[in-house]
Amino acid sequence: MRRSLTTVAVAAALASTLVVAGCSSKDDSGGGGGGATGGSTGGSSALSIQPLVQIDNTGKEVAASDASGAADPAGDGSAKCSDVSLAMAGALTGGNAALGLNIYNGAKLAVDEHNKANADCQVTLKKFDTEGDPQKATQVAPTIVSDKTVLGLLGPAFSGETKATGGIFKQAGLLSATASATNPGLTTNGWSNFFRGLGNDNSQGAAIAKYMTDTLGYKKVCVVADNQDYSVGLADVVTKTLGSAADKDCAASVKQGDTDFSATVQIVKSAQADAVYYAGYYQEAAPFVSQLRSSGVTLPFISDDGTNDPEFVKQAGDASKDAYLTCPCGPAPSDFATKYQASAGKAPGVYSVEAYDLVTIMLKAIDSGVTDRADMVKFFAGYDGQGVAKHYKWDSSGELASTTTWVYQVK
Amino acid sequence: MSAVLLHEAVGSVHAAIATDVIDFDSHRLFSNFWALTVEGLSYGAIYALVAVGYTLVYGVLRLINFAHSEIFMLGMFGQYAVLWGMGFLPRGNAYDEGIALTVMYIGIAMLGGMLVSGGAAVGLERVAYRPLRKRGAPSLTFLITAIGASFVLQEFVHFVLPLLTDHKFGGLNAQQPIRLVQETTVFTFFGADVTNVDLVIVVAALVLAFAVDRFVNATKFGRGIRAVAQDPVTATLMGVSRERIIMLTFLVGGLLAGAAATLYTLKIPNAVIYSGGFILGIKAFAAAVLGGIGNLRGALLGGLLLGVMELYGQAYFGPQWRDVVAFVVLVLVLLVRPTGILGESLGRARA
Numbered sequence: 081m082r083r084s085l086t087t088v089a090v091a092a093a094l095a096s097t098l099v100v101a102g103c104s105s106k107d108d109s110g111g112g113g114g115g116a117t118g119g120s121t122g123g124s125s126a127l128s129i130q131p132l133v134q135i136d137n138t139g140k141e142v143a144a145s146d147a148s149g150a151a152d153p154a155g156d157g158s159a160k161c162s163d164v165s166l167a168m169a170g171a172l173t174g175g176n177a178a179l180g181l182n183i184y185n186g187a188k189l190a191v192d193e194h195n196k197a198n199a200d201c202q203v204t205l206k207k208f209d210t211e212g213d214p215q216k217a218t219q220v221a222p223t224i225v226s227d228k229t230v231l232g233l234l235g236p237a238f239s240g241e242t243k244a245t246g247g248i249f250k251q252a253g254l255l256s257a258t259a260s261a262t263n264p265g266l267t268t269n270g271w272s273n274f275f276r277g278l279g280n281d282n283s284q285g286a287a288i289a290k291y292m293t294d295t296l297g298y299k300k301v302c303v304v305a306d307n308q309d310y311s312v313g314l315a316d317v318v319t320k321t322l323g324s325a326a327d328k329d330c331a332a333s334v335k336q337g338d339t340d341f342s343a344t345v346q347i348v349k350s351a352q353a354d355a356v357y358y359a360g361y362y363q364e365a366a367p368f369v370s371q372l373r374s375s376g377v378t379l380p381f382i383s384d385d386g387t388n389d390p391e392f393v394k395q396a397g398d399a400s401k402d403a404y405l406t407c408p409c410g411p412a413p414s415d416f417a418t419k420y421q422a423s424a425g426k427a428p429g430v431y432s433v434e435a436y437d438l439v440t441i442m443l444k445a446i447d448s449g450v451t452d453r454a455d456m457v458k459f460f461a462g463y464d465g466q467g468v469a470k471h472y473k474w475d476s477s478g479e480l481a482s483t484t485t486w487v488y489q490v491k
Numbered sequence: 492m493s494a495v496l497l498h499e500a501v502g503s504v505h506a507a508i509a510t511d512v513i514d515f516d517s518h519r520l521f522s523n524f525w526a527l528t529v530e531g532l533s534y535g536a537i538y539a540l541v542a543v544g545y546t547l548v549y550g551v552l553r554l555i556n557f558a559h560s561e562i563f564m565l566g567m568f569g570q571y572a573v574l575w576g577m578g579f580l581p582r583g584n585a586y587d588e589g590i591a592l593t594v595m596y597i598g599i600a601m602l603g604g605m606l607v608s609g610g611a612a613v614g615l616e617r618v619a620y621r622p623l624r625k626r627g628a629p630s631l632t633f634l635i636t637a638i639g640a641s642f643v644l645q646e647f648v649h650f651v652l653p654l655l656t657d658h659k660f661g662g663l664n665a666q667q668p669i670r671l672v673q674e675t676t677v678f679t680f681f682g683a684d685v686t687n688v689d690l691v692i693v694v695a696a697l698v699l700a701f702a703v704d705r706f707v708n709a710t711k712f713g714r715g716i717r718a719v720a721q722d723p724v725t726a727t728l729m730g731v732s733r734e735r736i737i738m739l740t741f742l743v744g745g746l747l748a749g750a751a752a753t754l755y756t757l758k759i760p761n762a763v764i765y766s767g768g769f770i771l772g773i774k775a776f777a778a779a780v781l782g783g784i785g786n787l788r789g790a791l792l793g794g795l796l797l798g799v800m801e802l803y804g805q806a807y808f809g810p811q812w813r814d815v816v817a818f819v820v821l822v823l824v825l826l827v828r829p830t831g832i833l834g835e836s837l838g839r840a841r842a
Binding site: 127307329333334335337339340341342343344346347349350363366367370371374375376394396397398399400 | 519522523526527530583584664665667668674684758759761762766767770805806809810813814
């Protein structure tokens with residue numbers, strides 16, 4: 081028995097070497113071994129997440145804002161200032177670094193444009209790595225606060241770290257403008273120095289729910305969510321806004337890290353619904369949508385900004401086709417994308433535009449003669465102007481006065 | 492018609508009691524009963540194969556080898572690397588190579604996975620457990636070592652493997668899937684769709700289980716395993732090399748884990764991730780205990796039972812209760828039969 085096992089193992093090793101030697105890649109061979117799949121290969125590699133429409137909180141379509149009147153960080157080129165800097169805090173290393181780097185590169189582009197145009201006002205951009213971790217962020221925050229040249233902070237990037245450090249920045253009276261933290265609770269803490277540069281999870285959930293019932297015409301939607309704060313909160317808003325269109329019988333809750341959704345798939349399959357809404361991140365969304373499709377469920381799949389990531393398309397392949405994904409973040413206009421590409425060496429990502437806009441507002445403040453932290457906060461509170469992504473004007477809690485959600489589709 | 496009304500009445504009562512936390516949806520369970528059974532059996536077959544590894548090692552060493560879940564995880568990476576080596580680049584869609592070639596490729600990938608897992612299991616035994624045994628360490632030390640080894644293997648794949656392989660394998664995200672088989676329905680059975688993947692998993696698992704059962708019960712090596720399990724000292728006196736038997740036990744457990752890993756990735760191609768063995772390993776361990784740890788056939792029965800109960804439970808109570816169901820079943824069975832359904836018996840004469 082032992083000998084035969086060894087023989088089989090050796091045979092297998094030999095066989096695999098032969099096979100490896102015999103044929104190279106089966107993916108791009110086209111006319112080779114994978115000839116039959118040539119068509120679908122082309123389809124899969126062409127799939128990407130494309131912007132579809134911008135909607136407001138009632139699900140109505142809003143024309144994309146006109147970026148031509150957007151504030152320009154270069155200003156008129158005559159600004160005078162000395163020894164001032166801006167800070168950026170977020171994940172620059174670790175698993176979520178991609179998001180932090182999107183934000184940093186957007187901010188850097190604005191500062192570079194400003195410094196190039198204004199020889200007498202050189203602003204330094206200081207970056208602080210929090211790894212997206214609330215605990216690390218609380219250690220970093222005092223360093224930012226104690227640097228007296230820092231007039232404004234872009235960040236923190238994530239909701240958890242913002243929640244953990246908000247008190248420190250409030251105490252120091254330092255402007256904290258986030259380009260990405262979307263937890264609704266953040267603006268209920270009385271932090272007068274906190275401004276959010278995009279819609280929160282409530283507005284995203286309400287907008288897509290209205291869009292599903294009013295525009296897409298779904299009468300019965302299965303709301304599935306994982307067990308993380310973000311997802312539960314979002315699913316809650318979506319379910320409430322859907323009202324009678326949310327089908328309680330096929331609502332399901334899955335767990336972070338799950339890869340096998342068989343029971344949930346069966347529940348959805350037998351429900352005769354019009355669509356499936358998933359609140360969560362791409363890591364679970366990708367296997368979920370794959371398993372839905374392979375068990376024959378062809379219902380439209382709608383998800384959120386946690387799923388709105390190229391990794392979702394990479395993992396799910398053709399199963400992700402036609403999925404609707406929302407984001408409070410807007411797509412980058414083409415001339416911004418060109419500038420960003422030249423500066424950062426890659427295409428703009430999620431939140432790059434928001435970061436650029438927020439830093440531009442800070443730079444405008446500096447150019448207008450703001451020299452201390454209190455005036456910077458005042459400048460933001462009174463600001464009313466167009467940016468590249470959207471119109472910026474905040475209410476007293478630090479939320480944007482009017483928020484929009486972008487609907488994207490995998491095509 | 493009246494059944495629907497009744498269901499609605501019952502449903503509203505339950506809703507009043509439990510709101511959203513727990514569902515008690517018997518309609519959902521019974522209308523999908525056969526579909527859930529089919530799915531449950533195919534997951535159960537995978538639990539069963541992994542459970543064999545726990546049960547054999549426990550039978551021989553009285554050691555719960557918690558690192559076995561990571562042996563399974565390494566098997567997933569092993570078969571993934573073999574597929575990659577054969578030219579299947581990862582992509583979102585399934586390849587279509589025709590039945591004969593697909594079966595051959597899966598066979599080779601499975602052998603690759605089995606070799607990686609088997610090798611890792613034997614290596615683990617050498618590095619982590621043998622030195623302890625030589626020094627006569629108490630069993631608690633073995634247990635802690637097993638848990639430690641589990642973390643070491645996970646973090647190796649998490650942090651070190653990507654550096655060694657130019658970020659092709661391992662790391663934080665799941666591997667981009669390589670799908671060889673598009674899951675399609677072969678036939679329908681009381682309204683349940685039986686897919687090609689389900690069939691392959693259940694058949695392959697049964698064949699492997701039967702082979703192991705014959706190996707342990709009807710070969711010279713199997714007799715050695717049973718002898719050491721029964722009484723290590725006497726077995727040594729009778730000329731059985733204990734060390735070789737222990738190595739063999741780890742090898743067999745590892746090989747089966749590698750096979751299970753390949754079958755699992757057929758079902759869920761996105762599951763290849765450094766943390767992907769953990770929960771499944773715990774479930775398989777529960778399956779081994781459920782059937783009677785140390786008992787080969789018990790592991791198989793326990794695995795199938797756990798897979799099916801888990802899916803019934805999810806349909807009835809809601810998917811978020813999945814793991815709770817698995818472990819409540821375990822507790823209930825152990826209350827009635829403390830040694831598991833079939834009892835602990837690897838060491839008995841009739842295994």
